[in-house]
Amino acid sequence: MWTAILLACVGCYLLKLAGLSLPERVLSHPTVERVADLIPVALLAALVAVQVFSGGTSLTLDARVLGLGFAVVALLLRMPFLVVVVGASVVAALARLV
Amino acid sequence: MTESVLSPAERSGIIRDGLAVGLATGAYGIGFGAVSVASGLSVAQTCVLSLLMFTGASQFALVGVVAAGGAPLSGAATALLLGTRNTLYGLRMAPLLRWRGWRRVAAAHVLIDESTAMAVNRPSVEGARLGFATTGVAVFVLWNLATAIGAFAGEAVGDPRTFGLDAAVGAAFLALLWPRLKDRRNILVAVLGAAVALTMVPITAAGVPVLAAGGVAVLVGVLSKRDDPTEYPGPDDVAGGHR
DSSP: OHHHHHHHHHHHHHHHHHHHHSOGGGGOOHHHHHHHHHHHHHHHHHHHHHHHHEETTEEOOSHHHHHHHHHHHHHHTTOOHHHHHHHHHHHHHHHHHO | OBOOOOOHHHHHHHHHHHHHHHHHHHHHHHHHHHHHHHTTOOHHHHHHIIIIIOOHHHHHHHHHHHHTTOOHHHHHHHHHHHHHHHHHHHHHHHHHHOOOHHHHHHHHHTOSHHHHHTTTTOSBHHHHHHHHHHHHHHHHHHHHHHHHHHHHHHHHHOSTTTTTHHHHHHHHHHHHHGGGTTSHHHHHHHHHHHHHHHHHTTTSOTTHHHHHHHHHHHHHHHHOOSOOOOOOOOGGGSTTTOO
């Protein structure tokens, strides 16, 4: 675990430093820009899906879905990040009590 | 781009905005600390992530993959892929900040969504530097304090299911994704990415499905013809940036 953490820390720092140090034309190819813009979208969406609908290597449906439902509503209402996240936890925890 | 001297009112306005973003972002560092410990990392590992990695989405991604049972190295790979967007921010910020030497080396560490958002629209180098530095340092200090508090709190809670902390992770990723769902291509990529990941869950090791979704981004990016100027976060896209 420590190896993975330290590798990722060093890598993330080098990615930041590269951005500030490389000449801008290095990444100015339109395809590279499009892919780089879309990567966070695809990864974050996949992380949402995997976090909410899976347990280990199987698909599951439990109280986390209700938490996600609350998060969607809260985001539509433009509530702050903390309300979205804490609210989702509370909804899931309450659902498990019922 | 002019080298104007900021008025005292402008300076304090920029500093105030940076501190507000720092406070708002710091608050959700508590969430990161608690979630990370709940995912099986130690308090020390959690604090090192906030100190050294210091880029929220990548940190959440690493602990998220580990929480789902993935290998730590898959988590690291996911974190690095998400970290590539900081490179794009850097390319945009370099000509605005014009820092060299040790200042650039230090600035790189606090090159994140929030510091970029609060500097990218400033009309002068001085304003951009002030916005970037104030926001970067405020977020760094508060994010790390909050991480430590959250990590100890999470350790006290024990089982993440008790307070629904496992549901908090999905909500956190959705909140990070939300500002990017403004155009149809991004929504399509998000839906496809989620679908690919879920399809892979039963047939691959945990951690692989999320990386596979990155393939969707590559495919759509290569096939799509429409020009897409790189999107940078603005003050409206970060916690505490809008009012």
